[in-house]
Amino acid sequence: MSMNLSALLLERLGALIHQSVREDAARHGLLPIHVQVLGYLAQANRYSDLPIAIAEYFGITRGTVSQSLAVLERKGLLVKRPDPKHGRRIHLELTRAGRAVLERSWAQRLDAALAAADAGGEALEIGLRSLLAELQRLNGQRAFGICRQCVHFQGSPENASCGLTGEPLAEEQTGRLCREWSQAGGQES
Structure with a gap:
């Protein structure tokens, strides 16, 4: 093969x-x-x-x-x-x-x-994110992603909170990796 x-x-x-x-x-x-x-x-x-x-x-x-x-x-x-x-x-x-x-x-x-x-910039990022999500799904692994790209992210980076925990988020935290990350529609990457 x-x-x-x-x-x-x-x-x-x-x-x-x-x-x-x-x-x-x-x-x-x-x-x-x-x-x-x-x-x-x-x-x-x-x-x-x-x-x-x-x-x-x-x-x-x-x-x-x-x-x-x-x-x-x-x-x-x-x-x-x-x-x-x-x-x-x-x-x-x-x-x-x-x-x-x-x-x-x-x-x-x-x-x-x-x-x-x-x-390829954004197109490459989208393709890699999709590939990562599928590999994580196949391997049964937890998804991690950037906080401000999460379905739980509320507000703006300057005035943000986490909808999952209800806690306020410092602006510098919103651009970092989060283990609680989830994509809209339940798809994770």
């Missing part, structure tokens, strides 16, 4: 991204999952900067998350902060050193390559 060209291109892009993540991790004495967790936390909102959200996002065990967080905390790349409203809930926050690991990272190189290739 031969792969169609799009599948082959996506497989090759995935391999190149994975190679870049490994190189970034090695440069900082980390494992690839550690760099990926830092990158995720840089994009996560307050509903998603939780250890359980990391496990769901990457499809890894809580034990693996716990071990990874211990390494990142020991290296001074993140700190754990208790949730003022929920007793045992812990939020994860990058330190300055953690953000520095992400400078000139694979994600920035990918952004630069997309800009240089002028790869």
Whole structure:
């Protein structure tokens, strides 16, 4: 059975991204999952900067998350902060050193390559979002998405609230990843 060209291109892009993540991790004495967790936390909102959200996002065990967080905390790349409203809930926050690991990272190189290739902009994003949604559905994985693109988002970025939790949202949170994200019509990506 031969792969169609799009599948082959996506497989090759995935391999190149994975190679870049490994190189970034090695440069900082980390494992690839550690760099990926830092990158995720840089994009996560307050509903998603939780250890359980990391496990769901990457499809890894809580034990693996716990071990990874211990390494990142020991290296001074993140700190754990208790949730003022929920007793045992812990939020994860990058330190300055953690953000520095992400400078000139694979994600920035990918952004630069997309800009240089002028790869279709919104049309590419729509196609990739649809592909992601289908793969998540087939794999039974939880969807994550940008807060302000969620069916629960209410108001404007400057004066927003979450219709699911009823809580106000700081403007900077509305452009971040959320584990509670849901697309209108029940379709998730």
